[in-house]
Amino acid sequence: MLEIRDLEAAYGPIVALHGVNLTIAEGEAITVIGANGAGKSTLLKTICGILKPRSGEIRFEGKPTIGLSSARMVQSGVALVPEGRHVFPQLTVRENLDLGAYYRRDHAAVRADLEAALDTFPILRERLSQPGGSLSGGQQQMLAIARAMMSRPRLLMLDEPSLGLAPAIVQQLGRIIQELNRGGATILLVEQNARMALRLAHRAYVLATGRVTRTGTGQELLDDPAVKASYLGGHSGT
Amino acid sequence: MLAQQVVNGIVLGSIYALSALGFTLIFGAARLVNFAYGEILMLGAFFTLTLMSALGLPFFAALPAGMAATALLSVILFYLTIRPLTRKSYTSLQGELQVILVTLGLLYVLRESAFIIWGSAPRKIEMGISGIVMLGDVVLTRQRLVVILIMAIMVTALYLMLYRTRIGKALRAIAQNREGAAAIGLDGDRIIAFVFAVSGALACVAGSLLGTLYAVEPAMGGAPLLKAFVIVIFGGLGSVPGAIAGGLLLGLIETLAGAYISFAFKDIFTFLLLIAVLLLRPAGLFGRTR
Numbered sequence: 001m002l003e004i005r006d007l008e009a010a011y012g013p014i015v016a017l018h019g020v021n022l023t024i025a026e027g028e029a030i031t032v033i034g035a036n037g038a039g040k041s042t043l044l045k046t047i048c049g050i051l052k053p054r055s056g057e058i059r060f061e062g063k064p065t066i067g068l069s070s071a072r073m074v075q076s077g078v079a080l081v082p083e084g085r086h087v088f089p090q091l092t093v094r095e096n097l098d099l100g101a102y103y104r105r106d107h108a109a110v111r112a113d114l115e116a117a118l119d120t121f122p123i124l125r126e127r128l129s130q131p132g133g134s135l136s137g138g139q140q141q142m143l144a145i146a147r148a149m150m151s152r153p154r155l156l157m158l159d160e161p162s163l164g165l166a167p168a169i170v171q172q173l174g175r176i177i178q179e180l181n182r183g184g185a186t187i188l189l190v191e192q193n194a195r196m197a198l199r200l201a202h203r204a205y206v207l208a209t210g211r212v213t214r215t216g217t218g219q220e221l222l223d224d225p226a227v228k229a230s231y232l233g234g235h236s237g238t
Numbered sequence: 239m240l241a242q243q244v245v246n247g248i249v250l251g252s253i254y255a256l257s258a259l260g261f262t263l264i265f266g267a268a269r270l271v272n273f274a275y276g277e278i279l280m281l282g283a284f285f286t287l288t289l290m291s292a293l294g295l296p297f298f299a300a301l302p303a304g305m306a307a308t309a310l311l312s313v314i315l316f317y318l319t320i321r322p323l324t325r326k327s328y329t330s331l332q333g334e335l336q337v338i339l340v341t342l343g344l345l346y347v348l349r350e351s352a353f354i355i356w357g358s359a360p361r362k363i364e365m366g367i368s369g370i371v372m373l374g375d376v377v378l379t380r381q382r383l384v385v386i387l388i389m390a391i392m393v394t395a396l397y398l399m400l401y402r403t404r405i406g407k408a409l410r411a412i413a414q415n416r417e418g419a420a421a422i423g424l425d426g427d428r429i430i431a432f433v434f435a436v437s438g439a440l441a442c443v444a445g446s447l448l449g450t451l452y453a454v455e456p457a458m459g460g461a462p463l464l465k466a467f468v469i470v471i472f473g474g475l476g477s478v479p480g481a482i483a484g485g486l487l488l489g490l491i492e493t494l495a496g497a498y499i500s501f502a503f504k505d506i507f508t509f510l511l512l513i514a515v516l517l518l519r520p521a522g523l524f525g526r527t528r
Contacts, residue, residue: 048421049423050420050421050425069423069425069426069427070420070421070423070425070426071423071424071425071426071428072423073423074422074423075423079421079422080421080422081421082417082418082420082421084417085418086415086417086418086421087415087418088410088411088414088415088418088419089414089415090410090414091407091410091411091414095407095411096411098407099407099408099411099422099424100422102404102408102422102423102424103423144418147422148421148422151422151423
């Protein structure tokens with residue numbers, strides 16, 4: 001579904017990705033773990049058209065996508081839940097969700113998807129007419145995920161959804177991401193919370209200073225001593 | 239006397255509010271400081287004037303046509319000069335500096351072009367409305383009443399657009415959180431181009447109204463740009479209610495200071511107040527710290 005070849009991206013003179021290779025098959029849940037500054041967010045922003053890479057190739061469902069705007073990427077079925085949630089604080093929860101479906105013309109299906117999203121996140125149904133900024137951090141994360149789902153993406157990318165959330169909420173989020181995956185969405189999850197991410201991933205990549213240093217199934221990486229030492233050691237995670 | 243000056247201040251403030259709205263919308267949606275905005279306003283006034291003199295249209299027919307022409311010009315300038323720079327990203331500092339330089343350059347190109355086409359002689363736009371209205375002791379020309387009415391109509395239309403339409407919702411979203419908007423693909427050029435169109439239309443109304451009260455000339459864009467800056471800092475960058483309140487307040491301050499303190503130094507009070515706002519409430523009256 002998604003193929004990335006030799007992807008290089010830079011912010012001015014600072015190179016953030018040095019030739020990354022990554023593939024995702026339809027229906028997979030893929031995780032990219034790595035430390036701060038490893039290039040994880042850059043990778044997602046490049047895939048969804050917010051950043052333009054310096055070189056390399058990205059194909060989504062067989063078609064090259066480099067040079068397409070983020071608007072075009074959303075329309076072709078790629079959605080991003082950005083790091084830090086970034087809900088629209090003064091718009092109501094309902095308006096936030098409506099904007100997720102901005103480019104869709106199939107209004108009946110949008111209404112059905114709204115109902116489905118509110119079933120997945122019942123707390124949002126209760127807060128439908130409240131401003132997005134009045135929600136708690138965990139609720140905002142759910143709103144950001146629901147907003148992305150409203151574009152009916154075939155590839156859903158999540159950037160550090162567990163950041164700053166209580167362990168119980170992180171567990172709940174993990175279950176929801178798994179449910180979305182079982183419901184048919186292909187998932188690309190980027191996390192510092194490696195344990196949660198590796199548990200729900202079919203396959204995983206380790207990104208360090210802009211390079212893929214390891215790859216394998218989620219379980220293989222959970223058992224890998226080097227991964228354990230660098231990404232799982234110390235904190236217990238969830 | 240006081241009531242009279244307050245009414246005069248509201249008339250002037252209405253025009254300031256309109257010009258600040260077009261300026262603040264672009265900042266809110268695209269984080270762009272458009273230094274050529276005053277010249278767009280000037281060209282808008284010339285469009286209305288030319289439609290009236292060349293085609294013999296009455297003011298109220300020429301104004302909507304002038305708004306459409308100015309909106310079109312604003313969009314063309316966006317695609318020609320700004321979009322090539324922001325293509326890579328709307329957020330890089332380098333891009334922001336380039337946009338500032340380009341719009342500054344555009345300011346001179348547009349002003350000199352107007353010079354060549356229309357000459358430097360100031361000309362007045364005749365609204366074709368005469369007579370006065372008495373509100374108690376206050377004398378108000380019908381023409382000035384129309385200025386206030388047009389401001390009210392434009393503000394209502396703008397609010398309906400922002401709060402009742404799909405693209406208006408998207409604009410508010412972009413102004414509130416750029417990264418969130420980019421994540422769901424709302425940072426498209428079409429949305430930004432639409433803001434430039436709305437901004438151009440508002441600039442044309444402000445310029446044309448200035449032309450009915452004062453005069454239309456190629457150099458008329460400088461003061462409205464400076465005042466739009468003051469108002470927008472005053473009311474909070476990118477804030478729509480801030481631009482309206484700030485515009486009216488500035489009109490009142492200028493008129494009252496001019497009438498009671500010193501006409502020659504009326505602008506000083508504007509900037510004194512600006513300094514006070516920046517010291518006490520740096521995010522502006524309606525602004526939020528980001």
